[in-house]
Amino acid sequence: MVTASAPGKVYLFGEHAVVYGEPAVPCAIDRRARVTVERRADDHLRVHAEDLSLDGFTVEYGGTASGDPDVDVPQSLVEAATGYVDAAVEQAREAADAPDAGFDITIESEIPLGAGLGSSAAVTAAGIYAAAEELGADLSTDEVAERAYSAELAVQEGNASRADTFCSATGGAVRVEGDDCRSLDAPDLPFVVGFDGGAGDTGALVAGVRELKNSYDFAADTVAAVGDLVRSGEAALAAGDLAELGELMNFNHGLLSALGVSSRSLDAMVWAARDAGALGAKLTGAGGGGCVVALDETEETETALRYLPGCEETFRAELDTEGVRVE
Template sequence: MTVSSAPGKVYLFGEHAVVYGEPAVPCAIERRATVTVEARRDDRLRVEARDLTLDGFTVEYGASGDDRPDVDVATPLVEAAMGYVEGAVEQARDAADAPDAGFDMVVESDIPLGAGLGSSAAVVCAAIDAAARELGRDLTPEAVADRAYRVEHDVQEGQASRADTFCSATGGAVRVEGDDRRRIPDAPNLPLVVGYDGGAGDTGELVAGVRTLRDEYDFAADTVGAIGDLVRAGERALADDDVAEVGRLMDFNHGLLAALGVSSRSLDAMVWAARDADALGAKLTGAGGGGCIVALDETPAARTALDYTPGCEEAFRAELDREGVRAER
């Protein structure tokens, strides 16, 4: 039996624009997805995803994919989840040169689903790492990131950046611009607070919406470019340890994301609750549509304000996780 885990992330700056080659700065946070894998004697794949619905579900089917899962939850949900897990298994089989390997897998996670904290990247990174190790193949975090990117790219129908998967695989604060990806050394430990509205957004749909706007209006394309400029300013602020400036730029970034149509009433309400409590900055994180915001606040005020904000289901302080994908057992 092999167990791996990988962290979720928040974006300090740059989501969506990163899909079009602008830079972005995501930071791994101490919330993880954990995948347990056991090789089978046959070529079948059995997946138990305990957190996917309230009751969790288990599916079992052949490697050829001709007998589809028979489960009691909405088909699109199963198809989407299986896309990530099947993709990860395919990558592990390829890495270990074992095309017919079968597995029993259990996926557990404390990263809310579809909420902008990179649950998909964390599940895929942990699953690739665990399945490859179960087959006797150790992958570097960079190799896990690369393979996980291919899976996200497929599931998001060709519209995905390397940001989430690289951040989850390597941990820490990272910078991604197109194919260029690196860790930001000595990133300051920022006082991150997350607010979660209990909802979710469809990453593929939101990315497609921004693409349409950008194709249709030059000023939407300019907005994407402006996010890139803002990210470069944010990187300088990080290098100078200027946390107040990082916060101001996060506020600005939220405004530009809202202009691109990916915020929501509850995300805006949480952003304003944090700002009213004198947070240094606040913005939505990830694809948007619903889910999470991230604020910067050294005091307990923003978190308390979020706790009392109607529509905010949960607020928590998020520590930067300097470790990426890792072997648990």
């Protein structure tokens, strides 16, 4: 039996635009997904998940993702979770040259599903690492990142950048531009996260931005403007200039709103954070609902979000410099 974990993340800058080759800077945070994998005698997968914005569920099905899980929770949530697990197992089977390997899998996650904190990338990276390890294949971090990207690409039907999976695999602050993925030096970043209890559909949101970009020049210009902003953000990060980082986060949120991926509750949390004196605040991840990230060294933003109607949870997050690991 092997347990592996990988961190979730917030986007300091650049989500959505990164899908079109612009740079992005996601940062791993100290909330992890843990995946425990035990080899079975047959080729079935049995998946038990807890804390993925679900009450918990167990599904068992034969061989591949084509099974029809019979469970008592919304099918869309089960498919969202098991789709990534299936794809992760497929990658591990391939890496270990064990195409018929079956597993009992337990997922425990501190990261809500579909909320912009990278739960799917964390589950995918940890799942690949644990399953490969259980089959005797010791994967390097780079191999996990590469295979996690392939898995996400398959589940999201070609609509994925390398940003989420590279960040979860390596940890820390990273910069991703197309195929070029690297780690960045970062100062202490006083992240405050607000969660509205909801979730966005990443595939649909990415497809929506693609359609907007194909239909309107302003949207293509907005995507390019996010890229310019990220380049300024990198300089601010290198200089440790938190005030400038905050201002650029505010601009980034405005550009994401223009691309149609914010929501009333995300905007409300962003404005509550700014009113409380945060250096900056923006939605994080695909949007549509889920989480915002703010920069604030004081307690004010956390307090303001805690009492904001519609904000279900708020917490302070630290940069996590450790990526995927065996527990």
